Amino acid sequence: MNIWNLVVKEIRQRKLNFILGLISVIIAVTALAGSVFMLRIHDLQTEEIIANKQKETEERMALLKDDYRKIMKLLGFNLLILPENQNLADLYANDYATQYMSEDYVTKLSNSKMMSIRHLLPSIEQKIKWPEEKRTIILIGTRGEVPFAHRDPKEPMLIAVPKDSLVMGYELWNSLGLKVGDTVKLFDRNFSIQKCNEERGSKDDISIWVDLAQAQDILNRPNQINAILALKCHCFGSDISQVRDDIKAILPGTKVIEKDTKVVTRAEARDRAALEAQQAIEAEIANRQAMKEEREKLLSILLPLILLACAVWIVLLFIINVRERKSEIGILRAIGVHSSAILKLFLTKALIMGVAGGLLGYMLAFITGKLFYNVLTLMSVSGPELFITAIIMSTLLAVIASWVPALLASKQDPAEILREE
16 A cells, blocks of 8 residues: 555545644644744844944044044143142133143153153243233243154144244234234244234233244243143043042152033043943833834744644644545445554545645745845745744644544444444
8 A cells, every 4th residue: 555645646636624723734834934934034124224323423423523622732731731830820810831841741741651641732931021012921832742752643733833933822913913924023023923813812812822932941940840731632531530540650749730611522522422322222122122022022932833733734634634535435444454564544534635735835935025024034034944834833733732633533443434334
């Protein structure tokens, strides 16, 4: 007796029974594969959404970082390094330091490995009488920024004043009728006006900036300065006490003042923007995870119900099939066909039903997914492991569901069956 031939003939003869069982398996596999597709696509969409948000955040932070750099250049330095014996009351009263320190200090600081500051600007500053014009001015000498030896050079915040040139405050050039390119005499030296500053409403309006060495010569302070301006690196946080300790360890006999809170305020605003952006990403991740958990919870209830309903339906179909084939089973048993062969007959039919239903169910889930999702996305979530799992699951579902009816059919007494017939 050829089991396969009998099964094929059985399927042809009782098409409706087989098709109804096949549909049941297809529904089960479609529900299973479709659920996995949906969850995997949800994960991919989550990754894409988060990646886009992170990209937007990075672009936004890059703009904020550039904005912060530009603002720092406009607002100026925020650290002032002074001689330790400088009286702060005198500093605030005169608006410049009255004590001095060696110019070598700035070189020593630039050669250090300190990472918490950048943009060093040594200067000497003093209020004096301009003898040629008989006016009180503030003379400021600067040599330009001193780069750190261990770092890549940064774009300077202030450009050095060339020798024999000067930059003049608004009140001075405006009241004297001077302009860029004019030559003025300052302490018996000729200087060309390089720049005329706009009105600032501060001591800068009566200030003149010249080369540091020339200012030291005029003030008779060779190799001396009374301040080093610096910019605290925001990446090291806002702990000014740590910066003070770091600088004092390199330059003993100095003190550090944080002189401009606008820079700090802008830096804190940038930090808040970064924090809010990160919190938005975390909130999106949490929201997407909550959606996934809700879907998983729903599927954890629906899938078992669907699989159970399909299994019960297959059991009923096979019970009906066994009853319809009762006389056939009796004849086969009467001519000597073993009960195990009867069992194989039904299980083979269930096996064909399971494999065919698995293939069709997986294809249906795939095609349905294509209607709602991008093809490439669906291809990326429908791996071979899911296909193999679907086939194994559908086969087991059909075989296990048909086992009891097939076993009952194989155990029937042929004498009783024929007597009833």
